[in-house]
Amino acid sequence: MGKILKVARMGHPILTQRAKEVDDPTSLHIKGVVDDMLATMENLGNNIGLAAPQVHIPLRILLFKIPRKTNNPRYHLTPEHDPDGVPLTILINPKLTLIGDETIETWESCLSVPGLMAKVSRHQSVHYSGTTPEGKQIERTAHGFHARAMQHEYDHLEGILFPMRMTDPSQFGFQDEILKHAVGQ
Ligand code: NI
Numbered sequence: 001m002g003k004i005l006k007v008a009r010m011g012h013p014i015l016t017q018r019a020k021e022v023d024d025p026t027s028l029h030i031k032g033v034v035d036d037m038l039a040t041m042e043n044l045g046n047n048i049g050l051a052a053p054q055v056h057i058p059l060r061i062l063l064f065k066i067p068r069k070t071n072n073p074r075y076h077l078t079p080e081h082d083p084d085g086v087p088l089t090i091l092i093n094p095k096l097t098l099i100g101d102e103t104i105e106t107w108e109s110c111l112s113v114p115g116l117m118a119k120v121s122r123h124q125s126v127h128y129s130g131t132t133p134e135g136k137q138i139e140r141t142a143h144g145f146h147a148r149a150m151q152h153e154y155d156h157l158e159g160i161l162f163p164m165r166m167t168d169p170s171q172f173g174f175q176d177e178i179l180k181h182a183v184g185q
Pocket of ligand 1: 112
């Protein structure tokens with residue numbers, strides 16, 4: 001069982017640095033880091049993903065899990081939500097390629113930017129790859145919410161937080177206000 005780690009919040013410099021490549025994705029040390037990230041995610045509940053810099057570890061590790069259905073109203077605002085979900089995906093040293101020109105703009109939130117949301121434009125389709133802690137290679141093409149989650153988590157490894165992706169600062173605010181007023185959008 002992993003340890004619950006403290007989540008870095010916007011303003012902490014670790015969140016705006018480029019994370020470093022992992023030398024040995026299958027090492028015990030990395031397995032421990034991943035276990036701690038999973039325990040931290042589970043403890044916080046109802047979240048889609050986490051990147052290592054968010055728990056003060058400047059390494060290129062990210063994970064996400066998209067449930068088939070979520071009761072978190074934050075995600076009801078994302079029209080491209082993938083109804084099938086995506087199983088827990090752990091990627092070390094991931095690579096990301098954006099596909100085509102099609103983008104979708106919708107609400108995003110982040111554990112490191114608690115309480116806030118902004119509309120962010122993301123590519124509809126991406127291709128990504130990476131190594132698992134077991135040393136397996138994963139390679140996938142993703143669309144919609146799956147692609148958005150990957151782009152958001154990958155951004156953390158590049159030192160980018162979602163408010164830095166905003167194109168319209170008027171579409172930025174407190175989650176509870178936005179959810180109260182955006183119902184049906
Ligand atoms: Ni985030």
